[in-house]
Amino acid sequence: MKATFYIARNPAxxxxxxxxxxxxxxxxxxxxxxxxxxxxxxxxxxxxxxSLAEIVASNICTDFDVQYxxxxxxxxxxxxxxxxxxxxxxxxxxxxxxxxxxxxPA
Amino acid sequence: MQEMSEKAFELGIPLSVHLDxxxxxxxxxVHCYLDHEDRxxxxxxxxxxxxxxxxxxxxxFLTLSGGEILLRKDFFEILEHxxxxxxxxxxxxxxxLIREPQAQRIRAFGVESxxxxxxxxxxxxxxxxxxxxxxxxxxxxAIRFLTARGIKVIIANVLMxxxxxxxxxxxxxxxxxxxxxxxxPTVTPMMDGNRSVLDLNVDRLSLRxxxxxxxxVGAPEDIRSTPSKPNEAELDSLPCSAGHTACYVSPYGDxxxxxxxxxxxxxxxxxxxxxxxxxxxxxKEVRSIRLRDLPSCSKCVHGSACTRCPxxxxxxxxxxxxxxxxxxxSYAITGISSENLTSKPSHFPPLVQIQ
Numbered sequence: 001m002k003a004t005f006y007i008a009r010n011p012a013x014x015x016x017x018x019x020x021x022x023x024x025x026x027x028x029x030x031x032x033x034x035x036x037x038x039x040x041x042x043x044x045x046x047x048x049x050x051s052l053a054e055i056v057a058s059n060i061c062t063d064f065d066v067q068y069x070x071x072x073x074x075x076x077x078x079x080x081x082x083x084x085x086x087x088x089x090x091x092x093x094x095x096x097x098x099x100x101x102x103x104x105p106a
Numbered sequence: 107m108q109e110m111s112e113k114a115f116e117l118g119i120p121l122s123v124h125l126d127x128x129x130x131x132x133x134x135x136v137h138c139y140l141d142h143e144d145r146x147x148x149x150x151x152x153x154x155x156x157x158x159x160x161x162x163x164x165x166x167f168l169t170l171s172g173g174e175i176l177l178r179k180d181f182f183e184i185l186e187h188x189x190x191x192x193x194x195x196x197x198x199x200x201x202x203l204i205r206e207p208q209a210q211r212i213r214a215f216g217v218e219s220x221x222x223x224x225x226x227x228x229x230x231x232x233x234x235x236x237x238x239x240x241x242x243x244x245x246x247x248a249i250r251f252l253t254a255r256g257i258k259v260i261i262a263n264v265l266m267x268x269x270x271x272x273x274x275x276x277x278x279x280x281x282x283x284x285x286x287x288x289x290x291p292t293v294t295p296m297m298d299g300n301r302s303v304l305d306l307n308v309d310r311l312s313l314r315x316x317x318x319x320x321x322x323v324g325a326p327e328d329i330r331s332t333p334s335k336p337n338e339a340e341l342d343s344l345p346c347s348a349g350h351t352a353c354y355v356s357p358y359g360d361x362x363x364x365x366x367x368x369x370x371x372x373x374x375x376x377x378x379x380x381x382x383x384x385x386x387x388x389x390k391e392v393r394s395i396r397l398r399d400l401p402s403c404s405k406c407v408h409g410s411a412c413t414r415c416p417x418x419x420x421x422x423x424x425x426x427x428x429x430x431x432x433x434x435x436s437y438a439i440t441g442i443s444s445e446n447l448t449s450k451p452s453h454f455p456p457l458v459q460i461q
Contacts, residue, residue: 012216014194016166018113023166025194027216030258032107 007079007088008048008095028086038064046088048095052079114351119164120383122352124365128173129357133200134237137266137293137306147357150180154187159379161191171198182211189215201248202241209251219258222249227275235268249283259285266293266306291316292431295421297368313438333440336409341398345416349392363392367417402428406445408436
């Protein structure tokens with residue numbers, strides 16, 4: 001299992017929740033992504049100050065009745081995929097709010 | 107995107123809103139459909155509040171336009187608030203006030219794209235349309251500043267008598283600048299009903315040449331298929347997204363189905379946006395209309411392929427009627443007259459006076 005990392009919504013993307021699912025558009029290339037219910041829960045919890053492990057334990061396992069270890073592995077792969085596309089920022093340390101202010105280069 | 111639109115339609119969500127933040131402009135384009143007076147624009151606080159309401163209502167795509175958006179001193183404050191609410195923001199501007207610092211700020215706020223108006227590759231023609239000497243150079247410079255910052259730029263051109271020979275060169279210029287280009291083939295009436303600007307429209311033959319130009323429209327045989335009257339499924343189709351998943355808000359807070367459909371459905375200064383969107387009698391009427399409800403167009407050979415604008419039809423007197431300008435486009439594409447063109451006498455119908 002990887003060391004815990006922190007995840008934050010990238011302020012450079014556009015996002016809106018439709019019918020329980022997040023629609024996210026990358027401003028990098030205007031690609032549109034849809035997150036399912038679990039992905040939406042991770043996205044909404046990704047404030048940069050709560051670790052992904054904590055998000056999984058507190059939100060995913062309780063809300064979706066899944067085993068922690070498996071859920072964390074999936075969540076890490078999911079977060080890394082989103083980060084590759086510029087949808088989220090990930091770091092081994094908490095990501096302060098000041099780094100997330102719109103108007104600063106992302 | 108198609109899936110997103112369908113879901114928004116099913117849920118009754120206004121996916122896209124076009125918000126004009128001012129009608130003031132630093133150009134005086136001969137074809138413009140707006141007057142440029144300030145009759146009491148929404149304040150910064152009112153716009154911020156409106157944006158909050160739009161986000162709550164589910165709006166995703168937000169187009170900020172005018173007039174000229176950068177004439178608002180609070181433009182970047184508005185943009186910042188819009189981006190904090192995570193709208194996908196598209197801008198429309200003439201670019202005259204965009205230099206390096208503005209391009210940098212626009213880039214930093216993560217705008218999806220910006221549309222800049224260019225009417226000709228020839229500066230003197232462009233400037234004669236905008237009525238501002240030097241506007242061509244300023245607008246092209248703006249495009250360079252924006253593209254240098256990696257911002258997606260789209261050149262918007264409008265076909266009219268003055269520039270009818272230049273659209274291909276404008277497209278080439280766009281390619282050289284590394285940007286996309288759109289061409290609106292017709293000038294539309296002013297929002298107050300004044301129809302005099304329609305005299306700027308090119309003649310029928312020139313319009314036909316545009317729609318036969320493979321450089322613009324692709325292989326003619328691909329787009330010029332034999333038209334046919336709409337089938338049963340097509341008769342239940344929507345005219346367009348106006349009022350269904352999209353709407354327009356004026357600088358004075360008036361809500362219309364579309365910028366080109368000036369049917370006043372309510373005002374956000376007096377009513378919440380959600381209340382207008384859900385309960386406006388005018389929007390309900392617009393939403394009730396299907397192709398089968400259009401007496402002329404439902405029988406027309408172009409009925410299923412025509413790009414009929416219900417707003418233009420409304421401005422010609424009947425939102426269930428045909429739009430003469432779209433009849434002309436269909437004729438330009440196919441060489442076949444519409445039901446409207448073949449049945450009507452050749453005069454313009456009386457205008458709806460917009461109060």
